[in-house]
Every structure is written in C-alpha cells, then in structure tokens.
Amino acid sequence: MDADAHRLESSLWVGRKRYRAVLSGWYLSWTQLDKRNREHKTVSVPVSELIGVEEGQVELQPEKKVTESDGDFTVFSIKRHRKGRGSGALWTVGRIQFCCPSRDLRDRWVTQLRSALKTHGPSRPHRLLVFINPFGGKKRGSQIYRSLVAPLFELAGISAHVVVTERANQARDHILKKDLTGFDGVVCVGGDGMFSELLHGVIGRTQQEAGLSEHDPAAALQPCNLHIGIIPAGSTDCVCFATVGVNDPVTSALHIIIGDSQPLDVCSVHHLSTLVRYSVSLVGYGFYGDVLAESERYRWMGPLRYDYSGCMTFLSNRCYRGTVQFLPADSQLSSPRDNTRCLSGCHVCSESTERLFSRSDSGSHAGSLYSSQFSQYSSPWEGEWETVEGRFKCISLTCMSSSCPRSPLGLSPSAHLADGTADLILVRDTHPLGFLTYLHRHTNSQDQFDLPFVEVHRVKAVRFRLPPGEEEQAEQEEPEVSERPGGMNWISSVQHLSARAKERGVTGAKKRGKRDFLCGPCCRRSPTVSVWNCDGELLPFTEILCRVHGQLVRLFARGIEEGMVAYRGTLGNKSCKGKYVLHT
Ligand SMILES: Nc1ncnc2c1ncn2[C@@H]1O[C@H](COP(=O)(O)OP(=O)(O)OP(=O)(O)O)[C@@H](O)[C@H]1O
Helix, strand or coil: CCCCCEEEEEEEEEEEEEEEEEEEECEEEEEEEEEEEHHEEEEEEHHHHHHEEECEEEECCCCCECCCCCCCEEEEEEEEEEECCCCCCCCEEEEEECCCCCCCHHHHHHHHHHHHHHHHHHCCCCCCEEEECCCCCCCCCHHHHHHHHHHHHHCCCCCCEEEEECCCHHHHHHHHHHHCCCCCCEEEEHHHHHHHHHHHHHHHHHHHHCCCCCCCCCCCCCCCCCCCHHHCCCCCCHHHHHCCCCCCCCHHHHHHHHHEEEEEEEEEEEEEEEEEEECCCCCEEEEHHHHHHHHHHHHCCEEEEEEEHHHHHHHHCEEEEEEEEEECCCCCCCCCCCCCCCCCCCCHHHHHHHHHHHCCCCCCCCCCCCCCCCCHHHHCCCCCCCEEEEEEEEEEEEEECCCCCCCCCCCCCCCCCCCEEEEEEECCCHHHHHHHHHHHCCCCCCCCCCCCCCEEEEEEEEEEEEEEEHHHHHHCCCCCCCEEECCCCHHHHHHHHHHHHHHHHHHHHHHHHHHHHHHHHHHHCCCCCCEEECCCEECCCCEEEEEEEEEEECCCCCCCCCCEEEEEEEECCEEEEEEEECCC
C-alpha cells in the first residue's frame, strides 16, 4: 500500500494562528507560519495514535457538545503524561480544533484523515463485547464505563454490546456458550477476578472450537484470536497494571481503541488429569495462599482485608514442607536476575514469538500465530526436571512481573509478559525478620532475590508434592472430581471444589482461632499444609502441575512504555531495544 495515498497539504488555522498542515505517510503534522511564511514549531502525531476526526467544533467534556460550522473539524489524539500513578504513561485525549478556509477543503481533510485511520489501523476493533461487574472494587464499574469509556468508544466508531453481570461467572459462561460472530474483542470493566473470567472463557472457547482437551497437561493449546481488554475498576487490578503500567480507565480505553496487541503467557494448573485453573499473575503457596484464605473471613472490610490478613498471616510465622520440581527454561535467552525489564516492544518477547510459533514444516514463516503446528509444543516436557525439597515460607510462580501500585517492580521485576516462561520464587524457612525484609523489598528498589533464603528460577513447568506423610492426609481432604474432562461439567465441579476450598480456608482459619495468628512465633500447632492462591482464587488441590503456554492470549495493551520506568531508584531512560538496563 502506498504510504502517501492519503497525502494532503494545506494551510489551516488553529485559533488565530496559521499553520501548514500535512497528512503524509504515517503522520499528521502542522507547522506554525508567521506573516512572512517562515516556519516555526511543528507538532506531529502518528496516524496510529489518532482516536477520531469529527466535523465542526467538538468538545467531549463535561459532555459531548458539537458546534456546526462549515470550515471546522476536530481531531482527537492520544496525549501522554509522564506523571501517572504508576510506572507507565498515563494517556488522555488530546483535542485540536482546525479551521479551513472552505467547506470543501474541510471535507477533504475529514475524508482523508478517516481513510488514513482505516489504512493505518487495521487492528482497531469495530465491535466489542463489554462485561461490567457492578460490584467490583468500589462498585463504580457502570459509572466508569458510562462516563469515561463509552464516549471514547463512540468517538472512535466502536459499537459495544454491554452486559452488566448479575452473577459471578456470567461473563465466562457467555463467552463459552453464546454466538460471538462479529466481535473483535471482549472487554471487562472490573478487577482481576473479572479478567480471569474472560481469560477462562476465551481460552476455553478457543480450545472447544479447535477440538482440544484442556485437561491434558501436555496438550498444545490453540492461541486465542479474540483480544481481551481490561478497564480497571476492581480492588485489585494487577494484570492491567503489569501490562499497561498504570491503572487508569481512560488509558486502557485508548489502548483498546487503537487496537494495541500484547501477547501474554498463561500458566495452566492441573491436578492429575483435570484442569483446575489458568493463571497469568500468581500461583502462590504458603504465605500468599494463607493471606487469601484468611482474607475470606474479613470480606466485610473491603480491600483493607488483604492488609489485615497479611499482617495476621505474617505474625503466625508459618512454613510448609514440600517438594518442588521444575523444568528450567533456556538460561541463554534470559534470566530472572539479568536486571532487565520487559517493556513495550521487548526484544526477548518478540524473539520468543519466532521461537514459539515457528512452523515445524520448513517452508512456512515464523511468527504465524494461529497456525496449527507449533514448534514449542512438540515436546512440552523437554529438558531435565530439577528438584528442591524443604520447608518454605512461600512458593510463588508468576508469568509476569506482577507489579502493582504497592509493589511497582513486582514479585519478579525481570519477568517477561510473553516469552513462554514463568519465574519460580522459593522462599525457604527463615526467621520473621528475614521474611519481613523479603516482603519489604517488594515495596522499594532493593533486590528481593539477594537474600540467602530466597532462590529464583526461570521455568517452563512446575510440579508440587507434599512430603510422604502429609500427602495422604491432604489427599483425604481433597474431594474427588467425579466428572471426566472434555465437556463443560468440569467447570462446575472445580468451581464447587473451589468454593469448598474457600469454606475450608474460612473454617480452617476459624478453627485455628485468633491465638494461632496473634501469638506468632510461639504458636505450638501450625497447620502442615497450606493452600494455593491462583490469581486471587483458592485452589481445591495441593498437589498440582503448572505449565506455561507461551503467548496463549492477546490483550489490548502494549506493555509498559519505555522511558517511563523508575527502577532500582533510577528513573529510566537508558534502553536496549525494549530492554531496560539497570543502574544498580
Ligand atoms: N454481578 C456479580 N455479582 C457477584 N459477583 C460477580 C458479579 N460479576 C462478577 N462477579 C465476580 O466478582 C469477582 C470479583 O470481581 P472483580 O475482580 O471485578 O472485583 P474486585 O473488587 O477486584 O474483587 P476481589 O477483590 O474480591 O477479587 C469476580 O471473580 C467475578 O467472578
């Protein structure tokens, strides 16, 4: 396609100033002219970052107002602010009001700009299915969508079918069962729990259509075509923060509008031959499992319950025995301690795309996302399993940095969003002060892995087993999954078991009583088995197998933009093709 097919150049006015405006190639730029036609400051906006073009003088705030006039048109584009409350850029809507000397010229500008937008934005969505959780976070999901997001979708010409959920798992079931023809993506307005519903729906639907069983841990799952968008409106919006760099509904809506596409690794969690859940941010045993189980008792506290339960769990000073086996990833490609950051355009992730999706037949090109034969899946268990036994404060597996506003660098600051690996963090038994140091380092710029009782591995798969004596006890507690995988029934089975795990978490905590938490290190009887926290849900099984599926889903996001990241106390400006180089 000729990049200059939409070229247009003319004099235009912005307010009382005259400009030479040019639409050329991938940019719209306007240069101020003085009375002698001398050029001054030029402003340039990539066409890919234009939101929309409207005839007349158009204002969006406080509500849309259009003043018709023959010569005016309004261009809306993305404007970046570096001082968001996060590590990424906060995006807002920039508005520029142009005036042409004639209606004819105005119409030519509007037509050319709109057609350039179509040409340069082939991945922009036209139709979206939006799920709003009216009870997520501070219960402002519907209001956030109506006041901040819907007007932008309308401006960008996106038609949205909105479903305000009436029960948990409605969004997931809708995606699994209803006709989705014509939708370019699904969007959730809510927190990580809502995102997880969409994730399970989209992956499940894709596998159903491909005729694949999700219950076989060795199966080559089909990457999903349908993009997922997240409008943050929950009490925990970790996935949004880790993939955009900021929790802001307008920024996320703009990423959706321009059709950004961020591949994401997903970890499947199996128990025997049953898929239990998918995870993108945290599969955690020990401390993080106990905090979640404990927090269920204090739902009435709202988001504060996590802080409170965190304190109580810390004071209880528990550790758990177990055997962790893991399949290491190729250490030549990257490592969790290489002091890099996965940023927008990350070269580790893009090279992984070629590695993960190169067709096994020689004639095809690498990176063909939705082909049916993928080299990565030829043998998912390739390599030597390593084994670590011991007593652990916590075991965490994360497919991404898992950064959040409280922990801007996250659980594993150098983890990648889409390289087909996850980071396994093992925190061995230590004294409470040591563990506190470890936890505290998540909130500052110190290296949380530089502690003698912490080890971190970049892995492709992880297996957890209880020690021999405790295994039987745990197995007895675990109810049987009666239904065979393959159909939809497993979902309700696992759901039922998860609900029981939640109850067990609550009653277990009740049984342990306050004494167990408050007297901390002097407690005599601590539970010997913890519970897994999988992206904020308690798992009903203790012995699990986790496997990373590289780039299984795609989000409307682009990763954290380069140059916006404060890392280890230094404001980032030094980069290496999407790699952030640390100054330690
Ligand atoms: N209408 C509804 N009624 C009750 N629960 C719902 C509804 N819609 C969605 N849910 C469930 O609510 C859970 C929490 O939602 P969400 O993640 O949006 O909010 P949150 O405030 O971040 O939640 P939490 O902190 O409890 O994880 C999700 O797991 C989702 O399945």
